[in-house]
Amino acid sequence: MKRLIIAVLAISIFACQQEPKIDYAILSGKVENSKATAAMLKSADFKTEIAINEDGTFADTLRIPENGFYSLSIGRESTSMYLKKGDNINMALDIKEFDESINYTSEGATENNYLVKKYLNNEAVTKDPAAFYSQDEDTYKKSLSKMASDNLQNLNALENADEAFVATEKNNLVYDEYSMMDRYQNYHRHYAKNPEYEISESFLPEELKAMSFNDSQAYKMSASYRSLAMGKTIKPIYDAIGENHLSTTTDHLKSIKDIKIQALKNDVINSLGGFLVSPGNPNMESLYNFFVSNSTNEDSKKNLTETFEKNKDLIKGKPSPQFVNYENHKGGEMSLTDLKGKYVYVDVWATWCGPCIREIPSLKEVEKKFHNENIEFVSASIDQVKDHDKWVAMVKDKELGGMQLMADNDWKSKFVQDYAIQGIPRFILIDPNGNIVSADAPRPSDPKLVELLEEELKMQP
Structure with missing residues (x-):
């Protein structure tokens, strides 16, 4: 009898070991009033296309690299999603009322319906940009605080939500508020028609002023963190380049090497490379080599290489391409x-x-x-x-x-x-x-x- 029990336990353990590991999420649904034949799901380091049938239905098994936030685009519309391995999410939407119509059901719906609600709440607050960004500093801060408070209340009210999602989203709400505070000066100048306006010394939180961008996970999980990181990183580079970008050298770009988040470094290179690898710049080849050696994004490096190879034939003294008729x-x-x-x-x-x-x-x-x-x-x-x-x-x-x-x-x-x-x-x-x-x-x-x-x-x- 004892041997039989041991044998049964061994079989059970073996069966558990053989149980397949779930490393995917399933996304299905239907989109109304759209002629799109595909949707695009992507994150900072992931991209895949989801086919849409003629009747608007779609279904795909997604080998996502990790649990986290993704962007789903259909035509010119896009929405933020949270996907985790093991999810089996069904979504319904109407392209004519894109954000207002999105509804999720099945496993993973809780987190994603919250994200829809959050977007609509933020949209309601900012629907009149001229009025919103023309507010004085105190009123603007109160508007942001109310928006963040409402979103946090909705987040805390979720039942059986993924714990990692809740923890990450609480950080994201802070980054959202910081991002909107960071943009206030420029937006207020534009909408209030006051180009000389400067924010008061106490307007920005000290935490925002002191932020250093070295959190690669936050960069993946928060669009607002990415926006802040990109803005704070690329502005000094533009300042170093000055007005004449055709005189740019690798010395102007040396701060790129110090960027701690590789995905951010890739994005900065992708943003700058398209116009700095220019045949009008005598330093084009050294800039190209600098960008390629510091990027790990294969698509970006491929595009830079294609641009460089084409631009080699566009330097001074080469025969010009022709336009005809x-x-x-x-x-x-x-x-x-x-x-x-x-x-x-x-x-x-x-x-x-x-x-x-x-x-x-x-x-x-x-x-x-x-x-x-x-x-x-x-x-x-x-x-x-x-x-x-x-x-x-x-x-x-x-x-x-x-x-x-x-x-x-x-x-x-x-x-x-x-x-x-x-x-x-x-x-x-x-x-x-x-x-x-x-x-x-x-x-x-x-x-x-x-x-x-x-x-x-x-x-x-």
Whole structure:
């Protein structure tokens, strides 16, 4: 009998050892009124696509790396989720009333329905940004305190919620409040139309002033912590770079090496690399090598490498990529080869681009100054076909000078892609032989443009 009991115990232990470890969460549901064919679930170090069927239903087994907060995006809408291994969550939503319609059921619903409630509570408080951020300091603080108090009350009222979620979310509520306090000065300046406004010395909590960003777990779990960390980390770098980013060296970026959170370091590099790895910068190769050696994000490194490889052919003296048969606002079509024999200053812009439009007055002044010189000013719009009439009207209404052209395929135009343009406005200077002077030339509002043109055109200052 004793041997039999031992044998049964051994079998039981073996069975327990063989029981599969649950390292996944199941997410299913239905989205109404959407033509989306996929949803995207991601966190700081995880990303996966979830297929959506024609009837709006979806279901997937998610091999999440850890329990925590994730972002679920469908089209332009997104929501925060909390997923833990072993969850079997069902969600229902209507894309027309995205946040208001989200409802979770089954295992994992408690935490996620709280997150929906939290978002709607915050949205109700901040629904009128002008009124909210125009409040004086004391009133603004009271509004934040009330919002945090309501969210904490809802959190404490949860039944059978995951203990790790509750503990993490309590920290997140503090970071949420800190983040909104941190943004107050800039937002108040804008909405209260008081650009010189400075917060009082006592406005920010001492804990916020003294925050050092070295908590990698908080960076993963809190969007507000990420926002604070990114802002506090990248601002000194921008200050070091100054106004002329085309003179950036690795010395300006040395503080990146000291960032304690690798995910934050990756995000900073991803933010800076796209425009600093520029053919207009003689230090492009050393910057590229610096970014790649300090990043662990393979997607980011791949993008940087693609940009660098393309930009190697865009340095000064290389033949310029061509645009062919772009529509001319004055009629007919125009190609870059039609302008050979002249310098060509190309402004890549669009009617929806605010910074582009803000450059128009300065561009007109530069055009006027160099009106009688051997240079053509070309503005190439990358508006979509559906906005063609808007482009025609804006050129006329704003009395835009120079040569106004419309690219043949907006962002996908070969000229735009060959110049590795990822953001606009972008300015390009080409010499009379069709070779590149600068693939990332100064903006019209930058005095360095006049200096560059005077030097190239050999004008007397």
